[in-house]
Amino acid sequence: MTSTTAASSIRVDDLRKSIRNGSRTVEILRGISFDVAAGEFVAIVGSSGSGKSTLLGLLAGLDTPTSGNVVLNGTAISYLPEDKLAEVRGKLIGFVFQSYQLIPTLTALENVLLPHELNAPASEQKAGRERAMELLQAVGLGERAEHYPVQLSGGEQQRVALARAFILRPPIVLADEPTGNLDSKNGAHVMDLLLDLNQREGTTLVLVTHDPAVAAHATRVLTVRDGEVIADERKSVEQV
Template sequence: MTDAAAMISVQGLSKSIRNGTGTAARTTDILRGIDFEIPAGQFVAIMGSSGSGKSTLLGLLAGLDTPSAGSVALHGTAISYLPEDKLAQVRGRTIGFVFQSYQLIPTLTALENVLLPHELNAKRKEAAEGLPRARQLLTSVGLADRMEHYPVQLSGGEQQRVALARAFILRPPIVLADEPTGNLDTANGAHVLELLLNLNRTEGTTLVLVTHDPVLAGYADRRITLRDGLILSDEMNLSPTTL
């Protein structure tokens, strides 16, 4: 039974893909009937080696893919089989994304990139809040003097900081991060992680981070480890690393 207080609820979640046709066709099971719930405000690291299913799981949590079986509920709303228009509404208001590859729009400035989700999703009465909110977030990640720069004018670490600010612009209850430091050197990766965790605490969001890095996972409240599409372990981190 789903806990009404859970921010994220996953029940019997499976994902399979079919390769080939006719007698040569075969099915590959990527996720195989997994279950877990995440309460509001928890920081969860999803771990596993390449091919374990962790990125597929994140895509299903985000509503970017449809499961073969089972369901995902976010903030009490079942999303797995919603029509695309309603799914986009839920996703826009509920989830902030941080991608490994930044996903900034090259023709928009840093400020415009951060502001974009607000312009696409905010209600009319909230429109005036967007610009000061975007400026405040960029300042909080150390980019007060880079707001009018385009992505090509920013380093990788700066681009990821813009992506962090963008993820939090709508104050989403959930932030999903896919290897957010994977494309950065050690120093920039540590700085981006610190900013992500500080923003998460300040905003009070639920954070789900996919990683293969046990050092990064050491900062999480809880670690879910996948192997071959199944949950190998699900444990609380009794002594999370602090920054």
């Protein structure tokens, strides 16, 4: 496998994913390769069934490819043991889900804090709480920190999820249709907050979307069709 360069935050090498469906093998990804530079904002677009969400799951180490590999900040993750993979994910990746994935029995503050409590030493818990409150304030929810998910609107829950994704200052943030469950007004607000946090924190951002308005914010757009990247468009700053 070709080694990753220092400038690459993400490297995808000949990534393939197939599943058995009875006697038939279904190819979901068909040999995808690309690099993402540190600090780059990439949108992955494509129709339903194109393979874009499968690709994002493989980037996050949530699934194992049939062949090929994903390298994050120099670490090949695709075939790591689960305990090692969980450790790498905790250090390198913040993930924003379309369906928020908040724990209903935890407050907004506790949901944001959870990755920190799972990955940071006990000596840093006070700093983690301060960081969580700063992030909630940054997404406009400082006064809602003690509210439970059921007491929050969909847009507010997604803003909690954004804060949670950034709590550990991950070098890479992955987002799966982060505005897909929101109306256009709340979706635009969440997208603005995501971009603001991303620029402030200096992370690499890879986002899957079917919405051209969301993809228009990216500096690079990868179009996936039938498990292959059919277009790789880079934009100038003036075009974003």
